[in-house]
Amino acid sequence: MSKARVIVLSVVHQGLTKAEAARKFDVSWQWVHTLVTRYETGGLDALEPRSRRPHASSTSTPEHVRTRIIALRQQLTTDGLDAGPVTIAWHLDQEHLPVPSTSTIRRILHTAGLITPEPKKRPKSSYLRFEAHQPNETWQSDFTHWPLADGTDVEILNWLDDHSRMLLSCTAHDRVTGPDVVSTFTATTNTHGLPASTLTDNGTVYTARFTGGKNAFEYLLAALGIQQKNGHPYHPQTQGKIERFHQTLKRWLASQPPAATIAELQTQLDQFRVIYNERRPHRALDRLTPAQAYAATIKAHPNPNTLSAHYRVRFDTVDRFGKLTLRRAGNLHHLGIGHNHAGTAVLILVDETSATVTHLDTGEILSIHHIEPDRKYWRDQTKEPGRWPGSS
Incomplete structure (x- = not known):
């Protein structure tokens, strides 16, 4: 007793x-x-002995903040977005509410039964993280698969800025091809400027180096003075940022109504790009959004010693006579490619002095034409002088 x-x-x-x-x-x-x-x-x-703990604490999290933390967790999870303590803290700050520490937010979520225990993960200190120092210093690119409502498999091609994680381009395709890579890349450069380098895997849409040649994308990068970097085969960690991005993208898409067509999927991707870039903080960016991080630092540029001051990219198909037509300064000029290339899809890169025609699928240089403003026909400088390509 x-x-x-x-x-x-x-x-x-x-x-x-x-x-x-x-x-x-x-x-x-x-x-x-x-x-x-x-x-x-x-x-x-x-x-019996009583606790000396005070009935109320001036430092405890207000009840309305606790309620909002739990609601944000449920809402973000339902939307397929990141719902971790850092993200929740960012949203509280945007709503001008008191922001507890991330450990406090984690305890509130744990008490509410909203955290599922996970196996012990590899410590972050064991990872070697590589990050570009400036926006446009390196663009990562890759594509991933996603099903339409009827199960049809489509591919989503992405361009991601390595420094800021800014999603520069996100497009849906029946199947990603070399021309898709070139066209999305050039469209992205028209909006965001030229990158100093690109980082991709060794897929044939990005490189033909294992077949001893160059494809259209490689030739375009070389002509623009952009360094091309490719990851080691069977080592996807090199493109870790975009691989991780694909998880975020698919988690969000899974929370949306299944798209019936590629056009509907593209509408969803356009919506996601705004959310990802402007309405979602990134934990690796100290709670900045990718758009804020991309705009916060001066942009990198390609090597000025190899960059053409002016260039134009055009896609075309060689006609049945083996010729192409190109308009320059309001005048039409004809380029002889050769009868044997009739019907071939090509990329034409025009700079201050020449127009270079490459096979769009293989990257093979088909012809190089010196710009002669006063002449209607520009002959292939790589062929025998005085002969029209394909003539006998």
């Missing part, structure tokens, strides 16, 4: 006064009075 119970029983049942009980048990009269009062109010159970 506890000492408190013995003191109370000695007063209540043995008839000791409170002062006598205090002297007998070597405690203060006030303490004996407190114990007797507790007994009279709640019985013997009221004599």
Whole structure:
């Protein structure tokens, strides 16, 4: 029996006064009075030791903030977006609410049963993280698969800025081809400028180096002074940022109604690009959005010693006579490619002095034409002088 119970029983049942009980048990009269009062109010159970913890804490998270943290977790998860403590803290700040520490947010989510325990992960300190120092220093590109509502497999081609994680381009295709890579790349450069380098895997839409040649994309990069970097075969970690991005993209798409057509999927991708770039903080960017990080630093550029001051890219198909037509300064000029290339899809790269025609699928240089503004026909400078390509 506890000492408190013995003191109370000695007063209540043995008839000791409170002062006598205090002297007998070597405690203060006030303490004996407190114990007797507790007994009279709640019985013997009221004599058990009580916590000294205050009933309220001035530093505790307000209830309306707790409620909002839980609501944000549920809302972001339903939307297929990142719902971790860092992201929730960013949203609280955007809503001008008090922002607890991320550890406090994590405890609130854990108490609410909204955190699923995961196996112990590899420590972050064990990773070697590579990051470009400036926007446009390196663009990563890759494509991934996604099904339409009827199960048809389509491919999504992405261009991602390595420094800021800015999603520069996100397009849906029946199947990603070399021309798709070139056209999306040139469209992206028209909006965001030229990158200093690109980083991709060794897919044939990006490189033909394993077949001993160059494809249209490689030739275009070389002509623009852009360094091309390719990851080691069977080592996707080199393109880790875009590989991780694909997880984020697919998690968001999975929360949307299945798209019935490529056009509907493209509408969803356009919506996602705005959300990803402007309405979602990135934990690796110290709570900045990719758009904020992309705009915060001066942009990198290709090597100025190899970059043409002016260039134009055009896609065309060689006609049945083996010729192409090119408009320059308001005048039409004809390029002889050769009858044997009739019907071939080509890329034409025009700079200040020449127009170079390459096979769009293989990257093979088909002809090089020196720009002669006063001449209607530009002959292939790589062919024998005085002969029209394909003529006998």
